[in-house]
Amino acid sequence: DQQVKQNSPSLSVQEGRISILNCDYTNSMFDYFLWYKKYPAEGPTFLISISSIKDKNEDGRFTVFLNKSAKHLSLHIVPSQPGDSAVYFCAASERAAGNKLTFGGGTRVLVKP
Amino acid sequence: NAGVTQTPKFQVLKTGQSMTLQCAQDMNHEYMSWYRQDPGMGLRLIHYSVGAGITDQGEVPNGYNVSRSTTEDFPLRLLSAAPSQTSVYFCASSLEGRTYGYTFGSGTRLTVV
Numbered sequence: 001d002q003q004v005k006q007n008s009p010s011l012s013v014q015e016g017r018i019s020i021l022n023c024d025y026t027n028s029m030f031d032y033f034l035w036y037k038k039y040p041a042e043g044p045t046f047l048i049s050i051s052s053i054k055d056k057n058e059d060g061r062f063t064v065f066l067n068k069s070a071k072h073l074s075l076h077i078v079p080s081q082p083g084d085s086a087v088y089f090c091a092a093s094e095r096a097a098g099n100k101l102t103f104g105g106g107t108r109v110l111v112k113p
Numbered sequence: 114n115a116g117v118t119q120t121p122k123f124q125v126l127k128t129g130q131s132m133t134l135q136c137a138q139d140m141n142h143e144y145m146s147w148y149r150q151d152p153g154m155g156l157r158l159i160h161y162s163v164g165a166g167i168t169d170q171g172e173v174p175n176g177y178n179v180s181r182s183t184t185e186d187f188p189l190r191l192l193s194a195a196p197s198q199t200s201v202y203f204c205a206s207s208l209e210g211r212t213y214g215y216t217f218g219s220g221t222r223l224t225v226v
Contacts, residue, residue: 002154009153034214043117043203044156046214089155098163099144099207100171101215103155 003027004092006104014112019077021107023090026071030092034101035064035075038087047088048075080111115139119204119218126194126225134189134221136204144207145187146171146215147179149200156203162187163209194225 004025013019021035031052036044050057050064050073057064063076077084087108091101120135138145143164148156148171158171160179168179176198178190187206191198201222205215 004155006155036214036217041219043205043217043219044215045217049214091156099209099213099215100146100158100161101156102172103148103157105153105155 001026002105003030004090004102004104006088006090006107008107009105010108010110012110012112013080015082016079019075019080019084019109019111021075021077021088021090021109023073023075023104024071025073025092027092027094027102028071029094029096030102031095032093033064033066033073034091034093035062036089036091036103037084038089038106044089077109080109082111082113085109085111117204117206117216117218119202119221121221122219124221124223126191126223128194128196128225130194132191132194134191134202134204134223136187136189136218137185138187138204138206138216139185140206140208140216141184142206142216143184143209144215145181146205146207147177147187147189148203148205149173149198150203150220151200159189159202191223196225199223199225 034049035047038044146161147159162181
């Protein structure tokens with residue numbers, strides 16, 4: 001059973017608008033969360049992360065929100081740009097498992113000009 | 114710096130053949146991992162290593178072997194290829210500590226016929 005789920009396989013948004021990507025997890029021991037971005041024929045690249053002691057982390061146009069009680073995190077991209085068109089993966093880790101990551105299935109984002 | 118280098122980029126194998134996917138990093142990272150990416154399933158951890166001489170199994174280790182004789186190299190061996198191993202394989206490396214995101218290679222696309 002997948003411990004990290006991204007229930008929306010795809011998302012289409014107009015340039016300049018907000019993109020909201022969602023991720024749910026089931027393992028209550030997860031305490032560190034990351035988002036990766038992936039272009040075709042390339043490896044994933046690290047985007048932003050958040051520790052469970054926080055509920056929000058910002059980096060430029062990207063903000064990650066964490067709701068521990070709901071076991072839910074989201075990535076907001078504001079404003080969305082055509083270059084943001086990619087597949088986004090959320091990932092989680094737990095302290096006892098060291099640096100091992102458990103990934104969600106990914107959400108494909110298309111930003112329309 | 115080259116980052117994480119994977120070879121080959123593409124490979125076609127016949128069922129039962131063996132081969133080694135190469136991975137090298139030049140960032141002096143302690144942690145290295147192998148993931149496979151399958152449609153809708155995100156990236157699943159095959160094997161990982163926390164340092165030279167130390168390896169452990171991930172979520173989907175069957176049919177694969179690894180070794181870590183040096184900090185730089187982390188080859189993945191397919192013992193007897195099966196069609197179920199058709200996938201895109203990513204090698205990744207990271208500094209110790211969970212606050213560092215993994216750096217991924219560009220991937221090896223493997224087809225087993």
